[in-house]
Amino acid sequence: MAPSTKRPDPHAQILFPPMALASCVAFAIVRDTRGLMLSGADRLNYFPASPLITLTVVLNGQIHMSNALCDLQTLSESDPLPRVFVSPPQPGPIVSWSPGAVRAVTIGFFPNAWRKLGGALNKTDLPRAIGAAADAVHSAEDLYAGWTSFCRLLTEVWKEAKTDVSLPQWRGGARLTDWVRHVVLQSAMSGPGRSARAIERRLKRWTGHSRQSLEFFAQVDHLHGLVHQAKNQTAAEIAYDGAYSDQAHMGRAVKRATGFSPVKLNKLIETEEAFWCYRLLGERF
Structure with a gap:
């Protein structure tokens, strides 16, 4: 992005x-x-x-x-x-x-x-x-x-x-990464049961998402911020900073979230009117 x-x-x-x-x-x-x-x-x-x-x-x-x-x-x-x-x-x-x-x-x-x-x-x-x-x-x-x-x-x-309630207080914000961290922590500190299964059930009930799905959204959102702020970093360096195992892993995540490879998506964002939302969402960072 x-x-x-x-x-x-x-x-x-x-x-x-x-x-x-x-x-x-x-x-x-x-x-x-x-x-x-x-x-x-x-x-x-x-x-x-x-x-x-x-x-x-x-x-x-x-x-x-x-x-x-x-x-x-x-x-x-x-x-x-x-x-x-x-x-x-x-x-x-x-x-x-x-x-x-x-x-x-x-x-x-x-x-x-x-x-x-x-x-x-x-x-x-x-x-x-x-x-x-x-x-x-x-x-x-x-x-x-x-x-x-x-x-x-x-x-x-x-x-x-x-x-x-006496749970982790969150003031809110436009970055999905911060929200995911908050809701995962809140699910771990509230309600009966502290097992992974109990936490997963609470997350699903509160958000409709599994912890794995939430972490996917958070990681892609974090990547968007990294790319928006990147200047001379290589794709491999961005993948590392984004906590992906390698550049190919990052590419698969981007394609899952957007439908396009990182290289093609970058070109579309720069040149196509129809990708205005991607440019706009970068203003959160």
Whole structure:
């Protein structure tokens, strides 16, 4: 995942929640292609695998989505998604497409927080507790005013939903590596049983993921940060710093998360409009 050398893109922005929501919401990404002259291929949107549950609000245009990488024709023949929709965690890369200009915001929730808000980990139902917050985004003429209202309303709900217990306290953050470390440590220090099996059950119940899957996401996220900050390091050096056994091991992980080899992915991020999300996510580091 190559670091971006381009200037910030006003048509793709990342938003971070206030501190009061940082343990609930990782970040939000905004895509606004109004006024852009884009080809059909440029209107594709590639996203990596992610442990987050996402809430997407479409303010203008349509979004067609596939839960696996596919071609433009397949996407164009699919049905558009609703104006407000929830996506479960994605074990592999996904792609979406809009037939014209689109303006949308996608908000990433940590699975354990989503569960505390009344959401199901593997379903696409919107929890009643955050319905008003989602409506605030959808009804606002100005997206950023809608985001502010969303955060204000969700903060009140989150105060009631989260529990204040004597467990490792985490202030939140946009880096998935930090969240994985927190939730694994929390699972090891709470509830009956300290065996590996008991910890695994708690992790699965809280996040919908196994410890192995969580560690995969954390390692790939850490790699993204390393690559974004790398200057003159070789691929072998980056693999070592990322705790991969070798360069080939790193390559397999990147392909599993993105669908592409590191070399091809780096080229696509640097040259293709459709990989704007990869460039945007680098701003977390």
